[in-house]
Amino acid sequence: xxxxxxxxxxxxxxxxxxxxxxxxxxxxxxxxxxxxxxxxxxxxxxxxxxxxxxxxxxxxxxxxxxxxxxxxxxxxxxxxxxxxxxxxxxxxxxxxxxxxxxxxxxxxxxxxxxxxxxxxxxxxxxxxxxxxxxxxxxxxxxxxxxxxxxxxxxxxxxxxxxxxxxxxxxxxxxxxxxxxxxxxxxxxxxxxxxxxxxxxxxxxxxxxxxxxxxxxxxxxxxxxxxxxxxxxxxxxxxxxxxxxxxxxxxxxxxxxxxxxxxxxxxxxxxxxxxxxxxxxxxxxxxxxxxxxxxxxxxxxxxxxxxxxxxxxxxxxxxxxxxxxxxxxxxxxxxxxxxxxxxxxxxxxxxxxxxxxxxxxxxxxxxxxxxxxxxxxxxxxxxxxxxxxxxxxxxxxxxxxxxxxxxxxxxxxxxxxxxxxxxxxxxxxxxxxxxxxxxxxxxxxxxxxxxxxxx
Numbered sequence: 001x002x003x004x005x006x007x008x009x010x011x012x013x014x015x016x017x018x019x020x021x022x023x024x025x026x027x028x029x030x031x032x033x034x035x036x037x038x039x040x041x042x043x044x045x046x047x048x049x050x051x052x053x054x055x056x057x058x059x060x061x062x063x064x065x066x067x068x069x070x071x072x073x074x075x076x077x078x079x080x081x082x083x084x085x086x087x088x089x090x091x092x093x094x095x096x097x098x099x100x101x102x103x104x105x106x107x108x109x110x111x112x113x114x115x116x117x118x119x120x121x122x123x124x125x126x127x128x129x130x131x132x133x134x135x136x137x138x139x140x141x142x143x144x145x146x147x148x149x150x151x152x153x154x155x156x157x158x159x160x161x162x163x164x165x166x167x168x169x170x171x172x173x174x175x176x177x178x179x180x181x182x183x184x185x186x187x188x189x190x191x192x193x194x195x196x197x198x199x200x201x202x203x204x205x206x207x208x209x210x211x212x213x214x215x216x217x218x219x220x221x222x223x224x225x226x227x228x229x230x231x232x233x234x235x236x237x238x239x240x241x242x243x244x245x246x247x248x249x250x251x252x253x254x255x256x257x258x259x260x261x262x263x264x265x266x267x268x269x270x271x272x273x274x275x276x277x278x279x280x281x282x283x284x285x286x287x288x289x290x291x292x293x294x295x296x297x298x299x300x301x302x303x304x305x306x307x308x309x310x311x312x313x314x315x316x317x318x319x320x321x322x323x324x325x326x327x328x329x330x331x332x333x334x335x336x337x338x339x340x341x342x343x344x345x346x347x348x349x350x351x352x353x354x355x356x357x358x359x360x361x362x363x364x365x366x367x368x369x370x371x372x373x374x375x376x377x378x379x380x381x382x383x384x385x386x387x388x389x390x391x392x393x394x395x396x397x398x399x400x401x402x403x404x405x406x407x408x409x410x411x412x413x414x415x416x417x418x419x420x421x422x423x424x425x426x427x428x429x430x431x432x433x434x435x436x437x438x439x440x441x442x443x444x445x446x447x448x449x450x451x452x453x454x
Contacts, residue, residue, distance in 0.1 A: 044184035045142050050226040050297070050335065051381050054430040056136075056388035056397065057190070058144035060123040060172035064106040067122035069168045075392055076108075076120060080350045085109040087408030089346040092394035094404035094411050095121055096419040104128045110405035118405040123389075124168060126175045132388065132398060133179030139420070139427035143186035143224060144388060145233055146176045150191050154203035160210050170215075180222035188224040189217070190270070193236035193244065201248040205255050205262075208232070212262045226266045226333070227296065232256055235270030235301070237291060240283040246291050253294050268297035268335065273305045273319070276326060298327055299335040303386050303395055304342050307359035309369040316373035324378055336378075338370040339386040340422055343394035343412060363417060364425045368443040371429040376439040383433060385426055397422035421446075 063074035073084035081088050086109060097105055097119055104125050110118035121128045136143065153166045180187045189211065191204055211217045224231045237249055256265050269292065272282035292298065300323060306315050320336050327334040341361035348355035360366065374380045390396045394412060399419040404411035414421055424446060432439045
């Protein structure tokens with residue numbers, strides 16, 4: 001593993017029917033049944049609390065030519081050239097499309113070793129997103145925080161954006177609503193504030209009003225709650241060297257907590273790893289303390305901040321445990337982040353952003369060490385799993401092929417492990433977080449068969 005110093009690894013509408021937009025359990029269920037998705041016998045996750053839950057970050061940001069979104073190879077393409085072809089790519093692994101329908105597959109210029117065309121998916125395809133929620137149900141993963149990048153849904157001059165990109169982002173959110181309803185999972189919205197200007201922060205209020213008042217999102221029975229209130233996450237709070245600061249975040253949080261129509265929320269903050277110490281990419285604690293005190297849940301971002309089993313244990317004991325103690329003393333919840341590994345050699349090719357940065361997955365042992373040390377060793381009761389579908393930085397846990405394209409671009413694999421290995425492993429962690437089995441330092445041995453996806 002090479003040393004890594006990453007200051008800012010970001011998490012980073014064709015509506016699906018009037019019945020979904022207006023909300024309501026009966027109406028939402030009818031919408032799903034019409035689409036042929038409902039599985040009434042599926043176990044439904046308790047949406048009333050985050051305690052005992054593993055929630056994944058869900059980017060939903062992949063687009064392709066031919067998917068109808070006019071966004072080209074979004075998040076597949078090279079960050080420097082904008083192209084997606086051999087030698088130019090923005091993803092580190094290749095998705096496993098076994099069992100996907102023809103309408104979910106999109107051809108690329110890449111080829112497998114046998115000469116066949118390599119295909120990818122688009123997050124704009126409803127059946128693909130719903131399939132992801134089916135996997136969550138099959139493996140026992142509770143739900144997701146649906147990432148909603150604020151720069152994509154607001155206007156530079158203020159207000160909510162209404163363009164191809166913003167409509168596409170909302171379409172994916174609607175797909176997530178269908179997936180959660182169909183497969184008994186939960187979801188909540190997470191606004192990622194990366195790259196936002198100070199003047200633009202207030203526009204997040206307009207987008208949230210749209211989700212609440214026009215899309216009826218808080219009427220969904222699958223929408224995640226905690227402490228009796230719907231959960232909303234703001235990622236990117238407490239970081240230094242950003243255009244916005246406490247002066248912009250405080251009124252936004254006041255709105256989300258106290259607005260009579262759209263407020264009354266449980267607010268989770270995605271903060272820097274060293275938020276309490278005010279070190280590295282964190283702003284001074286004194287500047288942000290009032291904001292932290294007004295939140296309900298603190299979730300420090302750790303992707304790329306350490307690597308290896310020993311470092312994971314040191315982080316849990318030396319930083320996460322005092323974090324949790326501060327939260328408990330100040331009547332806050334604590335939701336630590338775990339991640340399976342890291343790599344972005346394709347994404348950062350040709351840049352000076354440390355393209356060789358790499359954190360070995362160790363076949364799942366690195367991820368398991370974080371779960372064990374944070375839950376058994378530190379006492380965490382809820383976990384944010386980064387990420388469900390993040391191919392760009394190699395932090396995804398969904399199905400990834402061991403037979404990627406060959407040629408000018410190099411793609412990583414799961415080293416011969418089953419393509420669903422990390423879905424299974426996170427499901428095992430979720431069972432233990434719920435008390436259905438005990439954590440131990442050793443990664444469990446797999447004895448259950450691989451579920452067959454339809």
